[in-house]
Amino acid sequence: MTHAEPLDSLRRRTSEKWTEHPSDVLPMFVAEMDYPLARAIAEALHAAVERSDTGYVNPRDTGAAEAFAGFARDAWGWSPDPALFGITTDVSVVIVETLRRLSAPGDGVIITPPVYPPFFDLIPEAGARVVEVPLLDDGSTYALDLAGIDRALAAGARGVLLCNPHNPLGLVHTRGELEELARIVERHGAFVVSDEIHAPLVHPGVEFTPYLTVSDAAREHAIAAESGSKAFNLAGLKAAFIVPASERMADVVRGLPDEVTFRTGLFGLMATRAGFADSREWLADTLAAITANVDLLERLLASELPLARLRRPSASYLAWIDLSAYGWGDDPAQHILEHARVALSNGPTFGREGVGHVRLNLACSPELLTEAITRIAALTRP
Template sequence: MTHVEPLHVLRRRTSEKWTAYPEDVLPMFVAEMDFPLAPSIQTALAQAVASSDTGYVNPHDNGAADAFAAFAHDRWGWAPSSDSIRYTTDVSVVIVESLRRLIAPGDGVIVTPPVYPPFFDLIPEAGGVVVEVPLTDDGESYTLDLAGIDRALAAGARSVLLCNPHNPTGTVHSRESLAELSRIVERHGASVVSDEIHAPLVHRGTDFTPYLTVSEEARAHGIAAESGSKAFNLAGLKTALFVAGSDRMTDLLRLLPDEVTFRTGLFGLIATREGFAAGRDWLDSTVASIEDNFRMLDQQLADHLPGARLRRPQATYLAWLDLSALGLGDDPAGWILKNAKVALMSGLAFGAEGAGYARMNLACAPETITEAIHRITNAIAS
């Protein structure tokens, strides 16, 4: 298991998670891990600092691309070519720069709320218009509304911004669903940008399917956004990967401005390479700790907040909590922050479907979870 440093040590960090709120607030909102970096990454970064290796990236250095491709082959049976991979700062840039080349200004881009809040801003940044096709929710699980996506494409939308694994629900879309999506998109002559940033964090017993592996159609019209930033807690180091699966999409990536690549962080490139190449044992241990934390949260809710509902995700360290039965309004995270001093992510940020929900970060010590539920329970009781 991967263990977390004490709270007083964590508070020495200067990232958003630890500086956005006063010290009396327990931060469980933004998707940053409390776990220490993988030893291989720590060593590589320390060596870079010792060597004053702090310059620009070499855009032709395939080390991180090769490491990701080997990881994808071993974990998911996918072997993307390093020649079809390009670097940039983060997945948001992959999304924006891909869409800029796949759509015309004013084209509709489909999102599937409740979904990662920046999607609603990234699409206009790329020149598109957000088209919402919410996930289908049968009360037990979430799935893509393929018929709704078909209708939206028939009505003029030109691309789908896919989130797989899905943030915030933790849904891992099935191969069958993704294959059918690829056929629908191809029939309409549209495209897919697949955000797969949480893919390395799939829980044990669940198979992740990269979008570009499901069909020739998917490879023809899709670009995947990949990164080690969530799996290895590298968001501040700024590295992500464009991945193509066809000659057409590879040619499109070759037309990216050089500056898209040169803005990549060298430390991010080093850490990404080491994470995918030598951090796999650490990752497995971390996922096991996350799974234990979900079991703990389940029990804590059953014992102390039986009105709250958690559907166990198939991936990620993010718990999508249905708190609508607690009587805290459409934005329970706001009430909890004010009254319990626990910072969660507001469900409303993920779309209208998030009313009554909040997202809780479980990449933390078990004691943090018990303290959070204790604070929330006491606040409601009082």
């Protein structure tokens, strides 16, 4: 099982997670892991520095794409064609650049809140318009509101920005849901951009379905955004894949400006290749650490914050927690930061459905997680 680095070592990092707040704050907000890099990734980057290999990417080098395709084949039974992949800096750029080519100015693009906050900004950046179709919530489970998506497309929306798996819930959409979504989208002549950045972090025993595998229709109308940045903690190295699975969508990728490709980080591609090709054991050990922390969080909430509501995630290292019963306002993360010195992600930024909620990063040591919940629980006592 992977172990988080000691707190004094983590505080020497210069990323946002460790420099945004004063040193008395426990940072558990932004989606960065506290684990050390996989050895194969660290060795690949050290070797590149030793040979001063710090230039531009070669877009014809498909080594990273082939490594991802091999991982997808072994993990999900999917064999995307690396020759069709585009590369760029990150999944957000995949979303913006594909939306610019799949939608016209002012077109409606559906999102399903509570959802990754930048979705609310990426769609307008591409010139389109946000259409919200919140997830269905029956009090115990979340699901896509397929009938609501159907109505929104019938009313004129032109596409769906899918979060698969879903951030912040760690929700893994079923194959049946995705097959029906594909039928609905096809019936309306619309498109899908599927953000699958958290897919390699699906928990053991849970089946992930890449959207491009569900039907011929899905392959004709969709593009997937894939990356190793969440799975291997590589966000600062800047590399992601734009993945089509039909000639129609491959033409969309080929039509992207050259600079979309050349802004990709060379170190990002090196690290991505080393991750998907040579770091699968590290990933499995990391998922073991994450799921152990989910178990721990459930126990801590039951004993220390019994009014909190957590629905166990099936993917990633993020926990979506309803704290509304404690009366800490619409944005309990702000109250917790001020009074408990724990930094969590603010629920309302994920949409109106996030009022009273927080998102907590579980990719940390059990000791840090325990300290965070202990600090928060102290706010409930006189």
